[in-house]
Amino acid sequence: MKVLLTGAWTMIATAWRLNPRKTALAVVLMTAGAVAAPLLAAALGWMTREVVAGTPGRAVLAGVAVAVSAVLVLALAHFAHLAYYELSELAELDFDERVIEVSNGSAGIEHHERAEDADTWTVLRQEGRQFRTGLEALLNGVGLVLAVVLTAVLLAVQNPLLLLLPVAAVPPLLAGRVAERVLDRARTATAEPTRAALNLFHLATSARLAGELRVSGVRDELRARHDRLWSRATRGLWRAHLTATWVRAAGQVVFALAYIGGVLLVVRDAIAGRRGVGDVVLVIVLAAQVNQQVATAVALLQDLQRMAGAYRRLTEVTASVTGPATAAPLHAPPARLRDGIDLAGVAFTYPGTDVPVLRDVDLHLPAGATVAIVGENGAGKSTLVKLLCGFYRPSAGRILVDGADLRGMAVDEWRARIAAGFQDFVRYEFTARHVVGLGDLPRLSSEPAVRAALARAGAAGVPDDLPDGLSTPLGKSYADGAELSGGQWQKLALGRAMMREAPLLLVLDEPTSALDPEAEHVLFQRYADHAKRVAGRTGGITVFVSHRFSTVRMADLIIVVGGGRVVETGDHAALTARGGLYAELFALQAKAYS
Numbered sequence: 001m002k003v004l005l006t007g008a009w010t011m012i013a014t015a016w017r018l019n020p021r022k023t024a025l026a027v028v029l030m031t032a033g034a035v036a037a038p039l040l041a042a043a044l045g046w047m048t049r050e051v052v053a054g055t056p057g058r059a060v061l062a063g064v065a066v067a068v069s070a071v072l073v074l075a076l077a078h079f080a081h082l083a084y085y086e087l088s089e090l091a092e093l094d095f096d097e098r099v100i101e102v103s104n105g106s107a108g109i110e111h112h113e114r115a116e117d118a119d120t121w122t123v124l125r126q127e128g129r130q131f132r133t134g135l136e137a138l139l140n141g142v143g144l145v146l147a148v149v150l151t152a153v154l155l156a157v158q159n160p161l162l163l164l165l166p167v168a169a170v171p172p173l174l175a176g177r178v179a180e181r182v183l184d185r186a187r188t189a190t191a192e193p194t195r196a197a198l199n200l201f202h203l204a205t206s207a208r209l210a211g212e213l214r215v216s217g218v219r220d221e222l223r224a225r226h227d228r229l230w231s232r233a234t235r236g237l238w239r240a241h242l243t244a245t246w247v248r249a250a251g252q253v254v255f256a257l258a259y260i261g262g263v264l265l266v267v268r269d270a271i272a273g274r275r276g277v278g279d280v281v282l283v284i285v286l287a288a289q290v291n292q293q294v295a296t297a298v299a300l301l302q303d304l305q306r307m308a309g310a311y312r313r314l315t316e317v318t319a320s321v322t323g324p325a326t327a328a329p330l331h332a333p334p335a336r337l338r339d340g341i342d343l344a345g346v347a348f349t350y351p352g353t354d355v356p357v358l359r360d361v362d363l364h365l366p367a368g369a370t371v372a373i374v375g376e377n378g379a380g381k382s383t384l385v386k387l388l389c390g391f392y393r394p395s396a397g398r399i400l401v402d403g404a405d406l407r408g409m410a411v412d413e414w415r416a417r418i419a420a421g422f423q424d425f426v427r428y429e430f431t432a433r434h435v436v437g438l439g440d441l442p443r444l445s446s447e448p449a450v451r452a453a454l455a456r457a458g459a460a461g462v463p464d465d466l467p468d469g470l471s472t473p474l475g476k477s478y479a480d481g482a483e484l485s486g487g488q489w490q491k492l493a494l495g496r497a498m499m500r501e502a503p504l505l506l507v508l509d510e511p512t513s514a515l516d517p518e519a520e521h522v523l524f525q526r527y528a529d530h531a532k533r534v535a536g537r538t539g540g541i542t543v544f545v546s547h548r549f550s551t552v553r554m555a556d557l558i559i560v561v562g563g564g565r566v567v568e569t570g571d572h573a574a575l576t577a578r579g580g581l582y583a584e585l586f587a588l589q590a591k592a593y594s
Contacts, residue, residue, distance in 0.1 A: 010311050011091070011138050018090045026080045026087065026139050033076030034143025037289055038151045040069035045282030052277050080139065088135045095310075102318045137303035140296065148293055151286055158283055159265060165287060168258030169294040173301060175251030179244035180305040186240030190233040197229035255294050262287050330408035333417045337367035337504055337539030338402055341388070345397035348383060357383045359564050361397070365557070368535030371543045372552035374582065375561035381545045384561065385509045388543065390414055401504075421497030423510040427489050429475030432463055435492050436470075439499030449499065456498040456530050459491035498530070502537045508544035524551045549586045558582065 015023045047062035148169075155162035204222045266283040346361040358380045365371050373381045386392050387399060390411045399406040406414065419439065428435045436453055437444040447470060454460045466472035466482055473481045484492070497508065524544065531542035546552050553572040560568040560575070560582045568580050575582040 006308065006311070011135055011307060014091050014094055015087045015135060018094060019087060022087050027142055029076045029080035030139040031143040031146060033073055033080065034140070034147040035150060036069050036072035036076065038147055038154055038286060040066065040073055041151075041282055041285035041289060042154055043069050044285055045278045047278075048281045049278030081136075091135060095314075098314060102314065135307075137301075137307075141304065144293060144297060147289075151290055151293065155262075155283070155286055155290075158279055159269065161265060162262050162283065165258055165262050165290045168255045169290065169297065171254040172248070172251035172294050173297055175247045176297075176301045177305065179247045180301070182244050182247070183237075183240050184305070184309050186237050190236040193229045193233040193236075197226050197233065200226040200229065252294075259287055259290070331404050333409055333414050333504060334402050334404075335538075337541065340367040340369070340402070340539075341365040341505070341541060342400040342403075343387075343397065344400065346387065346394045346399065347396040348387060348392060349395045356395070357564055358387075361566050363559065363566060363569070365541050365543070367402075367539035367541065368532075369541055369556040370531045370554070371541060371557045371559065372555035373543065373545045373559045373561060374547070374549065374552055374585070375567075376585075379561040380564045381561050382509055385507050385543065385545060388505065389418060389420060389507060417503055418505040418507065419497050419500040419503040420507040421494050421509070425490065425493035425496075427475065429481065430473070431470065432466055432472050432474055432492065433470035435474060436495040436499065439496035443499065450495070452501075453498040454491075454495040456526065457491060457494035458526050459495050462488055462491050462495075502534050502540065504538055504540050506531065506534070506540060506542045508542070510545050510547065524554065553586075560585075 012023070015026075043062055043065040047059060047066055050059035050062050152163055155165060200222055204219070204226070263284060266280055269279075342365070343361050343363040346358060346363075347356055348358040349356045361384070373384060375381050383392075387394060390406065393407060401409070401414075428438060430438075433447060433450050434444060436450045437446065439453065440449065443449040450470060451460065451463075454462065462484075463469045463472075465488070474484060475481045476483065497506070524546075531540070534540040534542070544552070544555075552558055556571060557569060558571060558575055559566060560580070562581055568575055568578065568582050570578070576586060577583075
């Protein structure tokens, strides 16, 4: 009940914050429409009595009251709909914005990689679309409470025993709550197969992947897997809905018995002469309304519980993402690196696992150096980069920037002094200018800055191939959007990484996977030249990860990672002379290209 009340309060507070006038209008109209229903029953009873008594004047007056009440019942809810429909759209947008804010509201990214949070995110993406139903249920609920009170008063006037009719509504309400809990657990339990099925649907309908799917002939395999996953999710939901239906039916049977008893009670009084025909009509109509009120209450409770559950999940995931309040940062990033970045005894284990990815890492990255990180897949290269970027905190040890612990820096200030390009880059469907300019938001729309960044990334010619140059919208979100090749998208991403002209740390985590070896070599030569210029201005360090050893040989310092440890460090000449893992991997790759 606490979750339900909290969710209801959150919904009405959200609606009020978004538009107080429309919220007040919707509440008034919905409440008046709901109260008009029992007044309609009273007017029908009055009209029947006057007709039976043979008083035409009063009968006509009662008929007018019936007509007015009927119009209010039918019309007010419709006009309220006009108000809360817009409110619900605004509230859905607000809910989505809160989900986006929470998703991106932490310094780290561990909540995106924790398996236990994946189901919560899946349900949140789905439930945000239900706000209109939830808000309608809440507004109806406010009027329903008043309608139930008025109905109870009218019934009590006829016979105090008829007050048991609203009491008989309690079992259906309780049954509705139990049923919704069953469904809520089922939605969570089936989130994983639902998510996997949606992923397969995306793969099977993606224009970018269509070629590979056809060449590999996996259409039937994807359809079969999609069918199995949906069948698994559907079976779980079907069983839950069946159970919920039986639970609700049991509650409705209790009320049905009370309804029949109430009608028989009034009919008996009428036969005995204690009540008139008008009273019988009144009770029958009120009893029917109570039945409708109960059914409405059960449905409203279900919708309210669903949205309350969504807000509860959002609150829980917000708490898990933001965590406890952290101490104020002790120091800001230096304006210039004098010594460099040190990793002292660094170890790291991903949340939810117990196997360290990195262990006992001791490194010194000199200021102004170009550093290459190499190693086999799964060696821990990308994890090392994530720690340098502040996506995670080390499980043990420290990362020092000119002797200052990175934990003591404001992460946003540190990120403002770094630049990065990743293998899994984002394909922003904006104009080409903004796709690149996002790398340095203060200069988002600056064409000179964007062109300079593209030149540093070896991508100056990409805008020339676009219909409207840098003003061309990219991607399928636009009817006239230009679609790029994988290499063109990657070059724009590299340009985005080069927007910040003088970072303290430039990280390039296999950002050239879509380029051929020769193009990558030329590009990294550009990076090395740019790194020297940056080093002269800020002492900045350029760190790049690559599988191509012909590229990394130009680095000042090469770090060889294997099995979660730093195996070797040195420049190309020293490492090849040493005859260790680096020399072995370099020889193998050189042989493959020969």
